[in-house]
Amino acid sequence: MSYETYFQNNREKHLAELKEWLAIPSISALSEHKPDMVKAAQWLVDKIKQAGLEHVELHETKGHPIITADYLHAPGKPTVLVYGHYDVQPVDPLNLWVTPPFEPDIRDGKLYARGSTDDKGQLFLHIKALEAIIKEEGTLPVNIKLCVEGEEEISSANLPGFLEANKEKLAADAILISDTSLLEKGKPAISTGLRGLCALELHVDTANTDLHSGTYGGGVPNALHAIVSLLASLHDDKGRVTVEGFYDGVPDISPLMKEEFQKLNLNEEQLRESLGLEQLYGEEGFTFVERTGARPTLELNGVYGGFQGEGSKTVIPKEAHAKITCRLVGNQDPAAVLENIKRHLHSHIQPGAKLTIKDGEKARAFNIDPSHRMLQLAADAYEDVYGVRALFTKDGGSIPIVETFSRVLGAPAVLMGFGLPDENLHAPNEHFNLENFDKGLLTIVSYLKRI
Incomplete structure (x- = not known):
């Protein structure tokens, strides 16, 4: 059976499971939701076990639990550490939600709920992709480790210490993270820098x-x-x-990065008009994408x-x-x-x-050379599924834990996101386009096989 057929046959089951998880209000910033944080973590532990991964552990911290697991049956093959988070942002203002934030609803090919794209929905793709490969082939093509936290939305206070204390346990050849977005519909991107x-x-x-x-x-x-x-x-x-x-x-912007920025084909005049500005403004001598990504x-x-x-x-x-x-x-x-x-x-x-x-x-910036093999293979995997090779970008925002992971474990971080920029993460009516839910599963399978 092809993976496309497998995921299509299991699509309703997978979406029903994701809805269960999204219905748990795991808001890390609000103390009254501490029981929900534990419930959301335990739900994930059960699904990781069902997927066939091993040594699944729930680690207590001074804050919210950290989950680890692995599947290490590919001697001589690379080890990939998958990172994600199960905590979500508060939902205010509640009156702007069309449907309640913790009552997941599918409308117009989009799954609406708090956490649907940031980051439960994207993390869920990895669990189901791994489960599919184990079920279809009896094993995985690479060694896999998981590290999932519940404090990303509140600055990951307890994760850096956990990483330092568990370097050997979490050692990997690459860190795979899906907590970013495509450039736009049908145009995948891999971030090579976070400010x-x-x-x-x-x-x-x-x-x-x-x-x-x-x-x-x-x-x-x-x-x-x-x-x-x-x-x-x-x-x-x-x-x-x-x-x-x-x-x-x-650093100076490298010729390779300048070339990638140019491929984005950003229309600055159109951007200016969309923002209702008389003109854009910033450091002289740089384009908008250079100012917002690399300066x-x-x-x-x-x-x-x-x-x-x-x-x-x-x-x-x-x-x-x-x-x-x-x-x-x-x-x-x-x-x-x-x-x-x-x-x-x-x-x-x-x-x-x-x-x-x-x-x-x-927080320090994160940077990686786009020519790194692990990133080039990721761009190829996107092309396998989307028909378009991913472009390399630099994001203006900050995800401090990415730099921490890469530095502490000494491994490249591969940012393979499947969200879209307009999916209202951190805002009312957060949603996840199901086209990228479907393609994301296939892209992850392709990437692991290519590695």
Whole structure:
């Protein structure tokens, strides 16, 4: 029996099982759902056992459980570690969902539910692909290990320590992850880079109270004036970050990567119009896809202070606040970037204003050479099923645990996603296109056989 026939014959059964899992509200961020986290993890443990994998274990952590399993019956063949997560985002605002987020519903060839594409639906593909090969051929063409966590949506606090403590147990030749998306319908992509991240909040204080702008205006520092001039000092008029040392560790974009970016054929004018902008803006000398995938950024996420109610209130604010995040690339060290920014801010604060800075999260960028054999075979596997070879991209977002996996285990991370960019992950009406559910199963089988 062909795998296409196998999956078609079992399609309704597989979708019914996935619906069961999606119906469990495994929201890692909310403490009241801790029992649901355990229930979702145990459900997966049972399905992994049913699939035929061995040594299935549920590991307790200070947070939510981690699941491991393996199937090691291919001596001399590569070992592939499959990673995914069973936790999901909160569902707010609930009123915007067409159907309840934990009552899975299929409409117009799409499966709607929280977690359908991020990441239960995509992880489920791997379990069923492995099950199919074991049932059809009695064994797997490679050695397989699984590592599934329940804290990806809350920064994977307990997984790095688990990886360090279990290096030998989890050792592999490649880490296979499906938690990304195609470029668009029918156009698969493999990400060769995820930007790192660092964040900070800053607070500017002046007088011990708000002051009357008539009585004191022109004679005392204004917290809003101080913060505006301070934030303006972070970029020059060509969109480049002015912080000394900010670009340390930023690599040039390779000719191969430039070629891959060009293959994306992004229409910047169409993008501009779709966003209702008069023009795009960013670091001079780079295209939109280069700016958003291969260059670092420093962005203001929130600036606030002073009177914001209706009408006028003539005060000089005593305090102002801002939130900043940076997306990092290459070998930028997030801790060093933060220190350089803080040094810049302290040296540019206006006289009479006091600056306080609070560090936020930090994560390194992930990068891999697109010519790596494991990635080239993945691109071939997509072509086997989609009829189009996957393009290599760099994603502007951050998945910190990918870099951790690759660094700790010393193995390439292969990001083979089957979602689509418009599937509302983290938003109301999250869904998974069933065309990619069907093709994803076949692509995973093809990839494992090619390896």
